[in-house]
Amino acid sequence: MTNQELQELITTWFSGPESVHLEFTEEGSQFLNLSIDPEYLHELMSWLKTNNKTSFDYLFCLTGVDWGKELGVVYHLESTKHRHILVVKVQTSDRENPVFDSVQDIWPTANFHEREVFDLFGIKFKGHPNLKRLFLSEDWEGFPLRKDYVDEVNMVVK
Amino acid sequence: METATINNNFKSEEYFINMGPQHPATHGVLRLLLTIDGEIIKKVEPDLGYIHRSIEKMCERDSYQQIVHLTDRMDYLSSHINNEAVCLAVENALEIEVPERVKVIRTIIDELTRISSHTLWWGVMGMDVGALTSYFYGFRDRELINDIFEETCGARLTMNYNIPGGLMQDIHPNFIKRVKEFIAHFKTKLPEYDKLLTGNIIFQKRTKGVGVLSKEDAIAYGASGPVARGSGYSCDVRKYHPYSALDKVTFNEALHTEGDSYARYLVRIQEMWESISIIEQLIDNIPEGDFKVATKAVIKLPKGEYYQKVETARGELGVYIISTGGKNPHRMKFRSPGLSNLSLLNHITVGGKIGDLVATMATIDIVVPDIDR
Numbered sequence: 001m002t003n004q005e006l007q008e009l010i011t012t013w014f015s016g017p018e019s020v021h022l023e024f025t026e027e028g029s030q031f032l033n034l035s036i037d038p039e040y041l042h043e044l045m046s047w048l049k050t051n052n053k054t055s056f057d058y059l060f061c062l063t064g065v066d067w068g069k070e071l072g073v074v075y076h077l078e079s080t081k082h083r084h085i086l087v088v089k090v091q092t093s094d095r096e097n098p099v100f101d102s103v104q105d106i107w108p109t110a111n112f113h114e115r116e117v118f119d120l121f122g123i124k125f126k127g128h129p130n131l132k133r134l135f136l137s138e139d140w141e142g143f144p145l146r147k148d149y150v151d152e153v154n155m156v157v158k
Numbered sequence: 159m160e161t162a163t164i165n166n167n168f169k170s171e172e173y174f175i176n177m178g179p180q181h182p183a184t185h186g187v188l189r190l191l192l193t194i195d196g197e198i199i200k201k202v203e204p205d206l207g208y209i210h211r212s213i214e215k216m217c218e219r220d221s222y223q224q225i226v227h228l229t230d231r232m233d234y235l236s237s238h239i240n241n242e243a244v245c246l247a248v249e250n251a252l253e254i255e256v257p258e259r260v261k262v263i264r265t266i267i268d269e270l271t272r273i274s275s276h277t278l279w280w281g282v283m284g285m286d287v288g289a290l291t292s293y294f295y296g297f298r299d300r301e302l303i304n305d306i307f308e309e310t311c312g313a314r315l316t317m318n319y320n321i322p323g324g325l326m327q328d329i330h331p332n333f334i335k336r337v338k339e340f341i342a343h344f345k346t347k348l349p350e351y352d353k354l355l356t357g358n359i360i361f362q363k364r365t366k367g368v369g370v371l372s373k374e375d376a377i378a379y380g381a382s383g384p385v386a387r388g389s390g391y392s393c394d395v396r397k398y399h400p401y402s403a404l405d406k407v408t409f410n411e412a413l414h415t416e417g418d419s420y421a422r423y424l425v426r427i428q429e430m431w432e433s434i435s436i437i438e439q440l441i442d443n444i445p446e447g448d449f450k451v452a453t454k455a456v457i458k459l460p461k462g463e464y465y466q467k468v469e470t471a472r473g474e475l476g477v478y479i480i481s482t483g484g485k486n487p488h489r490m491k492f493r494s495p496g497l498s499n500l501s502l503l504n505h506i507t508v509g510g511k512i513g514d515l516v517a518t519m520a521t522i523d524i525v526v527p528d529i530d531r
Contacts, residue, residue: 060382080391108375134206
């Protein structure tokens with residue numbers, strides 16, 4: 001499907017696209033980007049995977065991002081059947097307790113990648129069966145990839 | 159849990175055992191927590207982070223030229239391809255068109271890198287299942303490639319030959335001659351690999367039907383590279399998203415459908431033949447021209463997001479740059495093939511024996527710094 005067709009199809013899945021903050025953009029990216037209210041993330045992801053026209057069965061990249069004020073997660077999806085690519089984004093301004101739905105039940109590969117994001121950004125994933133740090137030790141304090149992380153011992157600041 | 163009672167005195171029970179982080183078959187500092195019942199594996203849980211350097215955090219304070227040098231410390235056996243991924247992402251963002259000469263040289267060295275990585279893997283693979291001779295064969299042939307790299311790039315492992323805009327310097331005058339000599343040599347040696355391992359009945363018994371991964375699971379677990387292609391999932395980035403000079407060459411994607419360790423083995427052997435073919439198509443046709451285009455001393459990427467995929471020896475490496483317009487990336491993510499490939503290890507080894515785990519891990523071909531980053 002072309003980006004235009006994808007956009008039109010996905011919009012029809014929601015009765016009120018504005019109420020779920022469904023937004024599309026292709027600006028500043030080579031892929032079609034979609035952002036949505038985190039509350040509807042899992043629902044959207046299930047549809048993207050199971051719908052025959054989209055069938056995004058390959059989650060090839062899962063990235064945590066600290067936007068400064070907000071924390072977010074970016075999902076890069078590809079369909080091995082149709083070979084189209086979509087980028088899904090969610091973000092939250094709750095830095096104390098950021099929580100998104102886990103998608104590891106849809107794509108098992110997300111299991112490790114969500115643990116990595118939890119480890120380095122402190123973003124929690126609801127429904128993850130084994131959410132613990134992936135790289136750092138259990139007693140590590142703070143989340144190194146956050147922009148406000150300070151570590152005078154281990155970090156060289158230029 | 160099954161409890162077998164023998165004479166009412168002995169009973170089997172599950173217990174934990176550590177494999178690694180210094181186990182020779184884990185190829186680096188990877189620790190596997192095994193839950194086993196006798197010799198049967200119940201669960202494999204990788205414990206990562208022994209070599210985590212937070213390259214992604216370092217990137218946020220480095221310039222784009224500096225970042226290139228960090229990437230060959232990830233999957234050090236694909237260092238040239240990693241460097242190229244960052245350079246391509248930066249060049250695309252700046253809309254720089256590099257000279258044809260650069261593209262062809264990059265692709266030739268990519269494929270040499272792939273052969274170098276696969277010969278090392280082949281040697282170690284044999285050693286993991288108890289055939290030490292292959293180790294010496296593999297390293298013997300890899301040395302010749304390293305010599306070529308040393309002459310042209312100045313380094314044997316972490317080459318740093320790519321820079322945004324082209325190459326560090328032009329190829330050495332001996333380069334073409336040496337590559338041709340190597341290809342002629344390697345074409346006589348690769349059949350020896352088949353004689354020694356591929357047709358070996360003991361080797362086949364150790365790998366056939368071991369660690370079977372279905373195509374559906376390969377996709378669901380985000381597998382890529384030879385691991386996915388051994389399960390019949392066609393995913394070669396060189397085919398689907400060609401970069402550098404790959405649109406000028408013809409080659410076949412190595413595909414096998416059995417999904418077992420032997421299929422993954424065959425994919426890599428076939429890939430070495432395909433790499434030879436790609437190099438042969440290009441080596442006599444390196445266009446004349448500059449080896450780089452001038453870039454600014456301080457590279458600033460326009461605000462936006464850039465994603466570049468390349469096919470390393472291990473699979474799909476993704477470089478994801480989020481730029482806010484400054485001289486450093488706001489966020490730099492490396493989608494490493496190793497982490498996704500490792501995540502399916504538990505799925506395909508449970509129920510098998512510890513010896514099979516070693517054979518399966520060898521064909522997944524993990525490089526730990528690529529997983530930890």
